Amino acid sequence: MTSKIIWSEFAETQLDEIYKYYEKEAGSRIAKKLLKGIINEPKKLIKTPHIGQEEELLKRRKIEYRYLVFKNYKLIYSVDTENGFIKIADVFDTRQNPPKLERTE
Numbered sequence: 038m039t040s041k042i043i044w045s046e047f048a049e050t051q052l053d054e055i056y057k058y059y060e061k062e063a064g065s066r067i068a069k070k071l072l073k074g075i076i077n078e079p080k081k082l083i084k085t086p087h088i089g090q091e092e093e094l095l096k097r098r099k100i101e102y103r104y105l106v107f108k109n110y111k112l113i114y115s116v117d118t119e120n121g122f123i124k125i126a127d128v129f130d131t132r133q134n135p136p137k138l139e140r141t142e
Contacts, residue, residue: 075108
């Protein structure tokens with residue numbers, strides 16, 4: 038059973054970028070609401086860590102990556118059952134060019 042969710046430094050940087058963009062374009066209230074939604078979305082993985090679909094573009098990796106979708110964002114994650122955590126590796130805007138997703142380590 039996985040017990041916690043951790044965010045990679047890369048995913049946290051993406052969250053910062055998303056917040057800055059929406060704060061500038063739509064105001065801080067909307068930016069905060071969107072970020073809160075993105076951050077809360079993975080909590081459902083604690084009970085059912087494999088509900089996300091496998092990420093096709095990352096299948097060649099040693100680690101199995103799955104994803105959840107929240108609004109226009111794909112939350113790319115991996116499940117580490119041995120150490121009991123779920124790692125959010127990337128928050129990807131689905132309106133971007135899909136091959137850019139392969140940038141995630």
